[in-house]
Amino acid sequence: MPKIPILVIAGPTASGKSALAIEMAQCFNGEIVSADSMQIYRGLDIGTAKVTAEEQAQAVHHLIDLIPMTASFSVADFVKAADEAILAIHQKGKLPIVTGGTGFYVKALLGLQNLDFQASNPEEVALLEKKSLDELVQSLKAGPQSDFIATVDLNNKQRVIRALQIQKYGLKNSASRPEYQSLVLAPDWPRQALYDRINARVELMFDQGIEKEAQQLYQAGGLSLQAGKAIGYKEFYPYFEGQGDLASVKAAIQQDSRRYAKRQLTYWRHQIPGLEWLPADQIQTELPERVSNWQKALG
CATH class of the missing domain: 1.10.287.890 (Crystal structure of tRNA isopentenylpyrophosphate transferase (bh2366) domain)
Incomplete structure (x- = not known):
């Protein structure tokens, strides 16, 4: 299967990623996939700088308002959901545009981080989090046993919950994931x-x-x-x-x-090879040209 082209607009908080992604979606017939670990939560709009209803009307957005604020969501959950959204966008003949400030999400999505990707049910996770650690450990020990259970920190509630989900849904080899041809760009602001x-x-x-x-x-x-x-x-x-x-x-x-x-800037610069920084005061003109040239090169 040929690699799926995706545009990634990266960068730190408050750097203008969302507005740039909307502009690129309008220019290049795209849809946006959020890579923000907080915008997945329903009801947390202001503090996460979530795109407004008006902004969402300007371009289709995915992976926003997925789960209640009481639920947990792992990087594996993100990659699974993002892969599905990107494939659906690509199959419609549109350009998937990934944007958000959670660098670890982007790194994992691009296959730069070795992870075991397990299925997970956010609603089930929310119910599990209401149980005591002792109840969760007992459930884990009562279920089907496998080698990985011996490695679980039984004093860590989140890891026990993750183990219960793996126990139920199993592991999915990351090799079965789609491959991406990515262009990763970010606005470069003076500090x-x-x-x-x-x-x-x-x-x-x-x-x-x-x-x-x-x-x-x-x-x-x-x-x-x-x-x-x-x-x-x-x-x-x-x-x-x-x-x-x-x-x-x-x-x-x-x-x-x-x-x-500051931490985000360090992460983007050292963990995402190939990321191109465009001067923020010139990005309105340089970004469309850079994306257009990339698409032409892809054929």
């Missing part, structure tokens, strides 16, 4: 300009009412949830417990977001 964009985004989130989302997540489980550990939400928890004020929460989110962007 201070990027930090200014991050600070402004956080200001906007407060104006839009992020506190309400954070309160819902806190009441649903907070730090005990996978989603509850996300920047933009976890900084509110001390405030909800009577510590600090909203000004300190905002400052903490801005600082944590800037630090996260």
Whole structure:
């Protein structure tokens, strides 16, 4: 089977990936696949900078609002869902455009990370997370035994849940996955300009009412949830417990977001070979030309 061409728009938080992806989808008859580990959660819209309904009307988006905020979602779950979405887009004769800031998702999708990809049911995972660790371990030991169970950390609830899903659904060899011909591009912002964009985004989130989302997540489980550990939400928890004020929460989110962007930049530059950085002040003209030339080269 020939390789499927995919365009990947990478980069750190607040670098303008979503807008660029929509523009490319309109220019090149594409559909967008989100590679964001937080935008998969329903109800977490403001703090994840999720594309709005109006933006989604401008281009078809996949892998957004997949699961409840109380559920877990692994990189293997992402790759399975992304493979399916990309294949469906390709079969319609459209260009799959992958965009998001979760570098590990992109790395795994492009086959740059060796992983065992197991089937997983998000709704089942959400129910398993409500059980105690002892109950989960007993269920695991009562099920079909295989060599991998001996390697499971029985003191780690998330790993026991993952083992239960593997036990039920089995492992799928990554060799059966589609192969991709990828073009990976990212906007290159001067560091201070990027930090200014991050600070402004956080200001906007407060104006839009992020506190309400954070309160819902806190009441649903907070730090005990996978989603509850996300920047933009976890900084509110001390405030909800009577510590600090909203000004300190905002400052903490801005600082944590800037630090996260710095880590993202390091990851993209060292873990994704072939990624091309385009100057942010020229990307509006350079990106369409670069994508067009790539498509011509593919024939």
